[in-house]
């Protein structure tokens with residue numbers, strides 16, 4: 001459908017467009033795909049020669065963050081990003097749009113079924129590089145991923161912060177950014193989400209990540225936060241060892257449910 005309403009490019013990520021729907025801001029990414037179809041049933045509109053895809057807040061945590069007024073770092077054209085927990089590619093497709101043809105998105109997933117769908121997406125998104133692997137073992141895909149400008153993690157695991165840190169130490173360029181989707185329900189339901197957030201924040205800061213912003217994602221995604229961070233030199237010090245794989249939390253995470 002061709003649209004006449006106004007779409008404004010968002011300066012900090014110029015392949016992202018903002019418009020107004022039902023008197024609320026709505027966000028679209030300019031498709032970097034080889035065809036103009038939807039990826040997960042989202043609305044698609046034509047704007048000149050470009051195709052814009054609506055970023056559905058209820059389907060994507062980063063989309064929800066935008067709908068809630070997120071104004072921090074976003075992937076930009078020509079950047080390289082590593083995505084932990086890409087699943088079937090819902091959010092990954094939008095990030096691939098943001099980095100565009102000149103960028104690349106390494107998309108890691110360890111479950112076979114979503115990975116099979118992610119592979120199909122690659123036929124349309126040449127800048128999306130899927131990796132079948134376990135984010136707890138960055139050494140197993142280190143040869144496939146170069147230094148990246150950003151790390152996006154949405155893995156919903158009890159040790160999600162440790163996993164993020166292990167990857168950040170290996171893959172992040174020093175001026176890179178971290179976007180962590182923190183699923184507090186994965187850290188246990190005994191404590192309140194804000195207490196889990198405080199724990200995660202402490203872990204990040206102790207490891208050498210400056211926490212730049214925190215945004216709650218309710219009502220779109222219950223008990224989730226988007227945490228934006230920047231690595232400091234401390235993160236890359238040789239003494240900054242990843243938490244041993246046999247730590248109590250990692251062992252708990254590995255236990256079959």
Ligand code: SAM
Pocket residue numbers: 059060061084085086087088089090091092108109110111114133134135136154155156157
């Ligand atoms: N980020 C996706 C999106 O917005 O489209 C949704 C991700 S879903 C909440 C979490 C995903 O992380 C699942 O597909 C799961 O298989 C994957 N995952 C969990 N632990 C992982 C690990 N250790 N390594 C790689 N992927 C993992």
